[in-house]
Amino acid sequence: MPSLTLQQQYDTDLPKSAPLDSIAQLKQWNASTQDVFNVASVPLRTRPKHSTPNLMLCHDMAGGYKEDFAIQGNNYSTIYNSQYWQYVDTFIYFSHNRVTIPPVNWINACHRNGVSCLGTFIVEGDSGTPELDAFLEGPPELYEDYETDPTRIWSPYYADKLVEIAKFYGFDGWLINIESEFPSFPTAPQLKAQQLTDLIAYLTTRMHKEIPGSSVIWYDSMTIQGEIDYQNNLTKLNDPFFKAADGIFLNYWWTDDYPKESAQLAKSLGRSPKDVYFGTDVWGRGTYGGGQFNSYKGVEASDKGDTSSVLFAMAYTYEHFDKKNFNLYDRLLWMGGDPSEYPPEDPPAEKNEKQEPVSLKHIDTTRHKGIADFDKLRDIPNDWFVSWFDRGYGSAFYFHGERLLLQPWSQLSHQGILPNLDYRKPVDAGNVILHSALSDKDPYMSGTSLWLKSTAGKAAVSKKDVSVPLYQMTFDIRDGLAMKFVYKLTTQVSQIGIYCHLALSPDMVDAWKNAMPHIPLQKSSTGLGVYEIYVGLDGSKNGNDSWVVKDIQTPPLQGSPARRLSSIAVIKEVGWSVRVDPKEEGTSLANLGYISVIPSASVAPLAPTALNLHWQSKEYHAVQGSPDKTLWATLSWTSIIVDGSSKNLAWSETDFFIVSLSDANHTTKVFLGTAFCDKYRISGLGASQMPYVKVEAVDRLGHIKAEGIIALN
Helix, strand or coil: CCCCCCCCHHCCCCCEECEEEEEEHHHHHHCCHHHHHCCCCCCCCCCCCCCCCCEEEECCCCCCCCCCCCCCCCCCCCCCCCCCCCCCCCECCCCCCCCEECEEEEEEEEHHHHCEEEEEEEEEEHHHHHHHHHHHCCCCCHHCCCCCCCCCCCCCCCHEEEEHHHHHCCCCCEEEECCCCCCCCCCCCHHHHHHHHHHHHHHHHHHHCCCCCEEEEECCCCCCCCCCCCCCCCCCHHHHHHHHHHHHHEECCCCCCHHHHHHHHHHHCCCCCHHEEEEEEEECCHHHHHHHHHCCCHHHHHHCCCCCEEECCCCCHHCCCCCCHHHHHHHHHHCCHHHHHHHCCCCCCCCCCCCCCCCCCCCCCCCCCCHHCCCCCCCCCCCCCCEECCCCEECCEEEEEEEEECCCCEEEHHHCCCCCCCCCCCCCCCCEEEEEEEECCCCCCCEEEEEEEEEECCCCCCCCEEEEEEEEEECCCCCCEEEEEEEEEECCCEEEEEEEEHHHHEHHHHHHHHHHHCCCCCCCCCCCCCCEEEEEEECCCCCCCCEEEEEEEEECCCCHHHCCCCCCEEEEEEEEEEECCCCCCCCCEEEECCCCCCEECCCCCCCCEEEEEEEEEEEEEECCCCCCCCEEEEEEEEEEEECCCCCCCCCCEEEEEEEECCEEECCCEEEEEEEEECCEEEEEECCCCCCEEEEEECCCCCEEEEEEEEEEE
């Protein structure tokens, strides 16, 4: 879940993510301490800015809130997830409910990867018309006195509610999807549409004020005439809504020349073409380029016009194939691949009359393209990073090499920063072919680790040194660098290491040589002023269950004080470095369980502090035909601050909590689950020999930072 399977399916108090179904529910919504389970715990990490077009995902799967509604996770490992955040700027959670609040597990996964997460406000069809009127005008009993502007009919009431909801739950904005028309009387729909632009402008301004970095996106549906008329382009009929929002999500029935036309109009309005998002329906329902595994065509065409793209319903690779071969099909959608890897093509989806016919054939007989071919890779979030390669699911759950749970689980809040370079791409090492793969076999933390694999090559001899790239970043290391690798070596003959590419100004080259003579710099062929260092991974056992822990620390690089402002010391890339032995016959060479790169001279963990635990609710239910009773309870806790010396270090913040049963000596534990807030729900726990419950707070680097114990009975 990761949670021990108890009787969760019968627990009506088990925390769940859910939408609001009506304007009436939106009116009644108020922030409640009972809803803290749904509040995101991971702040949005910032990334280096990029100048190329953006990519937005709009996640519409089976009506929403299916596998991802369970806040404490599931007892199965098959779940839709994204492993390609490095190509994405914004994620919209979409459903056909009136107010779609993103499940907290998606918000946490997005934020950890530097991706903003948006909810959706939608009205559709005739049934949505009165709700749209109410959204615009506010509750009748709260009408304000507009004597100073008698023409104004819009109310900020529901816009303020949307701002409050986003701020309370911790997500980053809204998609506004208006697919209902205003009633034809007593007020003209055209006038109401004009007033709606004022309301959207108000919402956008309020969101920016209350949630810096937030955004409001308008869907291309209603025009300024008050009609539902999909423009599929930025036009004079929808640009008033575009001007009121941060961006526009254009419908799917566009043609080759529309991106350039939209870019020109956006520029004439003083806006960036990047604020215009051309839609591609990945299911291929009348969309430009045909969608499905040809969805890259929409991204390619939009990119040529300097406009951005949005992929709608990208869970096609999961839903359409009944969850089978998902990792393969999702990789093919994003990264492309050999045509032989693809499933048989679907018959062409029904075309909309406005769309020009587009061939659905795979056009490259040697390699089929993917979205990544036309979308710039983003660096991992700024300043520091740690990963234990968590995909948000697994067949077991581990903590520092110790298995805590042996059962399938899924919980997207656990998803970490996966390698953002093409680590799966085979690398020719002569006598073997190398690649990396994520696997649930033998994790160090959570449910996944990164394996270095090999298959037989065509050459008889091995190449001298081969690299398999993993991560691209831009971290300033002038104040020092702390790196940690936890790994196992399974090869008996080849030399395995980690390479790092550093961009150094001349004074920083001298500073490195003085501070780190035991790790020499080698000039890299990747660019002027770029150097490579090599960290060998030896086989000494220094961790848990043969895991090896390798720490590398550099002091602050002391260059010339006069050149401090112009000095450059940046770590840019990390990956495997392999010297393959000609006798290598192994299929698995190494297993990397943990990696951290922290621009700091020291990241030593502090001594654990205390958590104050209490039972928020607690009930015992009789078991029919047995003297035993089951416990149904909500456990809550608060932190007792002892040492605030690390409060400004982002990696010292709490990432998650481990909840366990504990014996009287507090030495033996039975894992119950993990939590991403200061509460945990226990659903029908039977009689236990363990008299206590223990909660441990884990920081962003995976260290235990606080703990607390409470009696079970």
